[in-house]
Amino acid sequence: MTSPAAPIWLYDGVCVLCSGGVRYTLRHERDHAIRFVAIQSGEGHELARTHGIDPDEPDSFLFVENGRALAKSDGVLALTRHLNGPARLLLLGRALPKRWRDWLYDRIARNRYRLFGKKDTCEIPDPATRHRFTLPDNL
Template identity: 85%
Template sequence: MTSIPAPIWLYDGVCVLCSGGVRYTLRHERDHDIRFVAIQSQEGRALAQAHGIDPDEPDSFLFIEGGLALAKSEGVLALARHLNGPVRLLLLGRALPKRWRDWLYDRVARNRYRLFGQKTSCDMPDPATRHRFTLPDSP
């Protein structure tokens, strides 16, 4: 039996909006299996570069699930499917054309530091969830 790898969220660890999203996800996720990788980490930089994202000027997060790397609005929708609570209303966005969703995503992403703030370093996860902030070792 082959196990399905846990989803991975590559996020901007110094972005206040992104870090808040990680905290929200930890409180509201359904299966408690998402792995979180800050783009500022060594493994995050490598993962970003492997998927065509500049780790020094990230314009998107990635949500990697089932071997697919989903960026921008597709990544947001994939993440929302793993959550409970009001964020699931974002799933209604599937009714919009992808280019409209991505246009909106790009506006928020481009202005995220100005609108929400930027930290000087990534948050340290609490001991109970720290194991989920690294990628599992490859077999």
């Protein structure tokens, strides 16, 4: 069960890359506490706007932990610290200057739909994890 202080991952629910990352996280997270908030939801729109992200044209996801919202490569690294498995190799990226990490993040984010695809609607999580998600009201 997630708590109100649980880390939050604000993700693009129609992005195939993002949805794959959510599925990976569910399989490999250490403490099973992360809340997943689709940017297409009401809470997601509000969270995005609060942190300077256009919810209709998102250029980053957010990882909110301990009251801090981390975007781009900082968000990826913060999320990765909650995981086991091969994704932990991404933590090696801490050795790179932030501007280089963010440059790479921006290239992938800007081309994610073209490279990985886009769905028409957010994926519906299985019943065992549904309580950890905030999805658009139309699902």
